[in-house]
Amino acid sequence: MTHTHAKTATQNACKLCNPLGACLAFRGIENCVPFLHGSQGCATYIRRYLISHYKEPIDIASSNFHEETAVFGGSHNLKIGLKNVSEQYKPDVIGVATTCLSETIGDDVPMILREYKKEFKNGSPMPIMIHASTPSYQGSHIDGFHAAVHATVKALAVKGSKEELINLFPNMVSPADLRHLKEIFGDFGVPVMVLPDYSQTMDGGPWGEYHRIPPGGTPASAIAHAGSATASIEFGSTIETSKSAAGYLDVMFGVPGYHLPLPIGIKGSDRFFSLLETLTGNKRSEKYEDERRRLVDAYADGHKYVFEKKVILYGEEDLVIAMTVFLREIGMVPVLCASGGKSGQMKKRIEELVPDMDELDIKVREGVDFVDIEDEAKVLKPDFLIGNSKGYTMSRKNNIPLLRLGFPIHDRFGGQRMHHIGYRGTQELFDRIVNTVIEMRQNASSIGYTYM
């Protein structure tokens, strides 16, 4: 029997709102300030939430609506805000994302931005302004993330003669993952335009002096070249066509787009490395062959610990899909693949990659919250949970261990430095999964073995 409640309200949400994703993505553009057109609280709450994970300053400007703004429109406030941000931060780019408030009153942000450029053209240097529509009553944070990436490419990419360059749209991965990806491209000897690249802005070094905007990120000038790249690679399984940056470049500039699930696991990473070999004509370096060999060896060493272990997986849909494939590759059974996101595609995508999912009783649920997941857990009785920190409440209550990955990691140290992708990321995940099982066994043992 399933423990269900009549559920109209969302209880302990397994998602965040649209503008958060946009702010993070804009943080991956060099010298860019994210700007939320709405109430002051949105910017402040999102800053607090991101800081708690990344442990980095993240300044998000706000047009700070008040009552008159809501009545007469946000144009005036937005313009003052843009002017003040330009003055105080001297940005190259301002990434303007909307909120439920500005979307509902129907502010025409592109028009306001055009007016602003006209009105202030003789003032201080005019930053590039990018607008992403991110109403909080639609989708979740991952939609805002993709909307901002898409809007950026749309605003900046231009047509040019073909050049040796690959665009990489890596999805919402960790700063460590981004650094790893750049290293891979470097080793393949091919120039890459990564968008967004918050590997340094959200995980950087100490400052000798104050930086208005932390160093790092992909420069607008580099994003302009996206239209003349040889190819785009986009990680993700459920990105809507209208929000796919790779799709846009394909249609507008004939840059072929390759859409891959997040490269987690050996098969997932193989697919990515093979694609790079095809696109560059170069063989992967021995370093990655070694990483792969060590991973295959580790799978052998650890396989007995993990075989047929049952887990509940949750998080952004693309992460859950890629993780499901990886877990199947090591013999684990994700009895529930859950997400607060609601693309309508998650089950289909998993089915394509894990054809025997029904036989294995793998359940897929979109649009759930942590109370739904908890209800499922009571029936499915997983060995542990895999997902972000927000599952801790139900993990503790129901005494089910939690292996943390993705975003947010608010109750452990170093979430921003965690690897998830490639052979290296998979190795890290595999080690952590095996160790979770070993720890569970050690804790449950009355003997207290000092070797496992």
Next chain:
Amino acid sequence: MEQIGILEGRQKQIFEKRQGITQPDIACDTSSLSGSVSQRACVFCGSRVVLYPVADAIHLVHGPIGCAAYTWDIRGAVSSGPELHRLSFSTDLQEMDVIYGGEKKLYHSLIELIEQYKPKAAFIYSTCIVGLIGDDIEAVCKKVAKETGIPVLPVHSEGFKGTKKDGYKAACHALMKLIGTGSTEDISKYSINILGEFNLAGEAWIIRQYYEKMGIEVVSTLTGDGRIDAVRRAHGATLNVVQCSGSMTWLAKEMEEKYGIPYIRVSYFGIEDMSKSLYDVAIHFPDRPEIMEAAKQIVSEEVKTLYPSLQKFKKALKGKKAAIYVGGAFKTFSLIKALRSIGMSVVLAGSQTGNKDDYARLKEMCDEGTVIVDDSNPVELSKFILEKGADLLIGGVKERPIAFKLGIGFCDHNHERKIPLAGFIGMYNFALEVYQSVMSPVWQFAPRKGGTL
């Protein structure tokens, strides 16, 4: 190094104390300047923080998911019993709800949640969008209250309708509706309510214990380890003791007007203010001198153990400089005194929501050269930390990375803290935390202290 300028629209909210120069009053109590990256939140935040620790009520956020998601279990307000406040409920409004209205969704959500969790009351927070689509929250609340038999209280906290302070007021307004609905039978004449104490890391328990030791009955702690039934009988107390004056003074004034209960303002941070908060309550009950005797006894006992334990910190911290940027200005007064008592001076003091009187008092208290700021932002805070050579920043989560990036110590004095900083024991914890952060050897690697970049 590049000079950091101050935005034109912000200059009146910043002020440096200089001898012999008459300076205009600091501008405050205004909404934040657009684009200035204020550290403030919104009206909703104000309401949410005040009511959050009421642990046997459900707190339903009516709006899109963000407002509820970002405030889910983010405060250190602990409960001795039920923990409904640590759950996050949202009507999670979708596009269709925005178009056709969210009243039905609100109604069903409430009925189901009350059935599922059996709370003593429900607080319904309006968010920005509700202020636009015009849902009749009052009507839904009334209907649900009638059907379920528990108080269902609307909190008008649309994010854009004012500042965080207006949110405090909306929360107090909801509390006012509860106060006066419970029995005041058997309440002692020597009784108080504790207002504006949120029981972060169990602080309200520490304070309550002191007062109870003095022979005073604590009728309600209202918002710290809060219970609906206690709030309902709060009007039976003889005196309201208000901390965090920014959030609860309005309620105290209302209670004074309606029930004739006088109030005093106190602070539980630092030896001086903590002691005073016990004495001031005792003074209120002159017909029972043993209350004052007990207060003196507590202070003397506590100080006797606390004072020697602080000397190690004082010795190490002597001459170090601190910057303070917190939510309410009242807290800065106590922090200045507390820092002085461990040998530190204050070079920057500011708050998100201070008023004119607060800043005038701050000006009086501060040393020459101290910078005072209202509703500041990361750029300004960094500028003054660098210019004044601060060794420590006291603030909340949003201020923390500024300190660490610049290579100085940090003390979390916000709602997320897990260590009690109130009371005499809190003063020890505070000094310890400051000491542990300022004296850490890790700063030797910070570029400003000679480390390589």
